[in-house]
Amino acid sequence: MNGQRPAxxxxxxxxxxxxxxxxxxxxxxxxxRELTPMLWHIARxxxxxxxxxxxxxxxxxxxxxxxxxxxxxxAALTGWLVKVTKREAWRVARAQRAERLVDPTDMPDTPEQxxxxxxxxxxxESNRLLWTLLRRLPERCQWLLRIVAFVPRPDYAAxxxxxxxxxxxxxxxxxxxxxxxxxxxxxxxxxGEGQAS
Numbered sequence: 001m002n003g004q005r006p007a008x009x010x011x012x013x014x015x016x017x018x019x020x021x022x023x024x025x026x027x028x029x030x031x032x033r034e035l036t037p038m039l040w041h042i043a044r045x046x047x048x049x050x051x052x053x054x055x056x057x058x059x060x061x062x063x064x065x066x067x068x069x070x071x072x073x074x075a076a077l078t079g080w081l082v083k084v085t086k087r088e089a090w091r092v093a094r095a096q097r098a099e100r101l102v103d104p105t106d107m108p109d110t111p112e113q114x115x116x117x118x119x120x121x122x123x124x125e126s127n128r129l130l131w132t133l134l135r136r137l138p139e140r141c142q143w144l145l146r147i148v149a150f151v152p153r154p155d156y157a158a159x160x161x162x163x164x165x166x167x168x169x170x171x172x173x174x175x176x177x178x179x180x181x182x183x184x185x186x187x188x189x190x191x192g193e194g195q196a197s
Contacts, residue, residue, distance in 0.1 A: 002064045021068055021153045023164050028068075029139060032061055032098075035078070062147060065159065085111070105182035133184040141177035146176060167176035 013034065019027025038062055043053035046052075063084050071077045100113055136143055140163060160167045 011074075013066055013077065013094075017074055017077055017139065023070075025140070025143070028065075029143075034082060036061075039081060042082060042085045043089045047093055048085065048089055048096075052092050053089070056085060056092055057090045059144065060085045065147070128178050129188055130181075130185065133181060133188055137177060137180055140173070141180065144170070144174055145177055145181065 005021050013031065016027045016031045016034070020031060036057055039057045040053050043056040044050070048056065060081055064081065067080075071080055134145060138147070143163055156170050158168055159165070163170075165173060171177070
């Protein structure tokens with residue numbers, strides 16, 4: 001990949017960018033669909049595993065939500081997204097290297113109180129089920145729950161602007177979305193979706 005997008009694609013991204021900046025959620029969603037594969041590969045190219053790469057890409061999209069008004073052209077958007085993705089990937093890679101460089105002699109003699117293999121497997125299966133069920137929710141709920149799940153203190157003004165929602169309706173909408181997800185989760189557990197086949 002030489003970093004240059006075809007003119008038709010650039011024009012399309014430009015239209016989507018204008019729509020997203022005007023508050024069209026579908027325009028922003030289409031940008032995400034178009035550019036996520038590229039950003040994911042950029043994160044992977046920095047040496048990250050698939051899960052960390054997905055986290056980096058999610059961070060990039062959340063950063064875009066806060067900065068959408070500052071980006072003027074499709075070329076600037078693509079370049080900006082690449083830069084944000086690389087910087088976050090480098091930050092995550094450095095943090096992971098620092099975690100691996102712990103001297104074993106500094107480790108305590110007491111056994112680790114973390115989850116055992118069985119609990120980790122159950123937690124992983126629960127997470128898989130949760131994300132599968134999240135994709136069954138309406139798109140607005142998916143976006144909103146992803147934002148509040150990955151950002152400790154989301155900027156509700158930016159979230160509201162991005163999703164075309166009044167600031168005061170974000171909390172109640174989040175509650176309704178969580179209730180729908182809870183019902184799906186309860187139905188999935190009753191139907192055995194969370195059990196290994």
